[in-house]
Amino acid sequence: MKLLKFLLISLLAVTLYSCEYQIIEPEEVVIEIPEEGLSFETDILPIITSTSCTACHKSSNALDLTTADVYNEISTGVTSGKYGPADLPYLNLTSPDQSPLYTLPLGNDGHVKLYSATDAATLLAWIEDGAKNN
Numbered sequence: 001m002k003l004l005k006f007l008l009i010s011l012l013a014v015t016l017y018s019c020e021y022q023i024i025e026p027e028e029v030v031i032e033i034p035e036e037g038l039s040f041e042t043d044i045l046p047i048i049t050s051t052s053c054t055a056c057h058k059s060s061n062a063l064d065l066t067t068a069d070v071y072n073e074i075s076t077g078v079t080s081g082k083y084g085p086a087d088l089p090y091l092n093l094t095s096p097d098q099s100p101l102y103t104l105p106l107g108n109d110g111h112v113k114l115y116s117a118t119d120a121a122t123l124l125a126w127i128e129d130g131a132k133n134n
């Protein structure tokens with residue numbers, strides 16, 4: 001009986017430990033980048049114009065992701081929001097992982113967290129590759 005108790009406690013400890021371990025371990029994803037690079041049109045546009053963005057980002061918002069020219073909106077952008085092209089462009093080509101288009105929907109600065117690990121990795125790879133309109 002004592003042995004069983006010990007086993008149960010050990011098992012519980014291992015379970016708790018493994019739960020904790022999962023939380024600490026950052027999620028790692030591997031994305032496949034085609035030889036010609038990621039495409040704004042096919043890889044990026046679907047992520048940032050999904051209904052999970054356009055529910056809020058429509059013409060009434062500083063960032064309108066329902067517009068016909070989304071690339072223009074996120075690259076030359078707007079100046080009315082907290083983030084604008086002059087001081088804080090949505091796309092930061094010098095420090096891609098500081099781009100508000102990347103950081104905010106990861107749950108930073110009070111923004112709702114929406115990107116999956118794959119979405120985030122794809123977007124970052126595209127910005128690192130120069131955020132081309134292709």
Ligand code: HEC
Nearest residue numbers: 048052053056061062063081082083100101104105112114
């Ligand atoms: C629940 C509503 C909501 C959803 C959904 C949402 N956002 Fe936002 N987002 C906001 C608000 C509010 C702000 C800050 C105020 C503003 O710009 O109007 C903001 C700001 C931003 C900004 C900075 C804009 C600026 O000029 O201040 C970016 C970039 C952004 N969101 C990207 C996205 C992307 C990409 C998605 C989809 C993955 C998304 N958001 C989904 C509400 C939302």
